[in-house]
Amino acid sequence: MQQTSPEIPDGSVAATAAARPLPAWIPLLCALLVIGPYWGLAALSGSSSLESGQFELPPPEMLLYQALGLFVVFGGLSVLLHVFACRRPLKDFNQGEGSLLRDLLEGVGVFALLMMAVMAVNLLLMLLRGETYVSGAVSEIARALASSPLYMAVFLGPVVWLQAAVLEELSRSFLLLRLWQAFPASPQLPAVLLSSILFGLAHIYQGWEAVPAITAIGLILGLYFQRRRRLLPLVIAHGLFDTTVMLIATYFPEMLKAGA
Numbered sequence: 001m002q003q004t005s006p007e008i009p010d011g012s013v014a015a016t017a018a019a020r021p022l023p024a025w026i027p028l029l030c031a032l033l034v035i036g037p038y039w040g041l042a043a044l045s046g047s048s049s050l051e052s053g054q055f056e057l058p059p060p061e062m063l064l065y066q067a068l069g070l071f072v073v074f075g076g077l078s079v080l081l082h083v084f085a086c087r088r089p090l091k092d093f094n095q096g097e098g099s100l101l102r103d104l105l106e107g108v109g110v111f112a113l114l115m116m117a118v119m120a121v122n123l124l125l126m127l128l129r130g131e132t133y134v135s136g137a138v139s140e141i142a143r144a145l146a147s148s149p150l151y152m153a154v155f156l157g158p159v160v161w162l163q164a165a166v167l168e169e170l171s172r173s174f175l176l177l178r179l180w181q182a183f184p185a186s187p188q189l190p191a192v193l194l195s196s197i198l199f200g201l202a203h204i205y206q207g208w209e210a211v212p213a214i215t216a217i218g219l220i221l222g223l224y225f226q227r228r229r230r231l232l233p234l235v236i237a238h239g240l241f242d243t244t245v246m247l248i249a250t251y252f253p254e255m256l257k258a259g260a
Contacts, residue, residue, distance in 0.1 A: 022086065024182040030081040031178035034171055038074045039202035046205030055137040055205060057144050060154040067154075067163040075167055078174045086181060093173055096229035106228070107236025113220050114241045121213040134249070135206035142249035152250075156243055165239035172199065172218070173225050173234070192222035217241070 058066065082088050098106070125133050144151045172195055179191035199222075200215030221234050248255050
């Protein structure tokens with residue numbers, strides 16, 4: 001006697017397919033497509049700057065086009081891959097409980113943690129070397145900001161808040177979500193550590209001595225996203241941190257060069 005399959009309500013097959021876990025290679029490939037060219041090219045260009053011993057800041061117009069271009073290309077790519085290739089909703093980036101006020105307050109709190117982490121690294125350098133470390137790239141950027149209001153407006157506007165704060169935190173959370181999606185049964189902390197190391201290496205243009213501090217910054221930001229799953233506080237913290245550091249480097253450079 002021939003057996004018949006039970007009837008399935010309309011739409012349930014599609015829903016089952018959508019709910020089926022993706023093969024691990026798909027989210028991993030998506031992560032590589034974003035992080036590979038974005039952070040990878042930054043690390044390679046930074047290594048070239050270290051080898052040549054020169055860091056040249058592009059003209060302000062070029063900085064603006066670069067910030068807008070990177071934001072559109074890699075921000076858009078992250079969103080498209082997240083939704084269509086990885087079949088996940090955009091709310092994944094902001095799924096933790098919160099409100100605008102709470103996000104603002106937590107963003108300021110994470111910013112304070114970042115500043116304390118940098119102060120701790122500077123204190124350690126003072127103990128080990130008798131002076132803090134200021135990269136040539138930061139000094140070059142500070143000189144440009146002090147010399148031109150246009151540089152100041154472009155760098156502390158689109159570059160810091162779009163390219164650094166929004167795009168870097170979007171790419172960080174995208175990478176973490178992809179690693180957690182690829183290995184759902186594994187602990188999440190190794191993914192946070194990996195993203196922090198990659199983040200530090202992406203800033204190699206500031207010198208090898210800056211990588212540990214930037215890795216620590218990435219670790220704080222990654223741990224926050226792991227715990228809270230809120231993107232906006234990361235953007236606020238990152239933007240405030242970069243703005244504060246560059247203003248200090250521009251107008252109060254002696255604060256970064258204390259010591260012998």
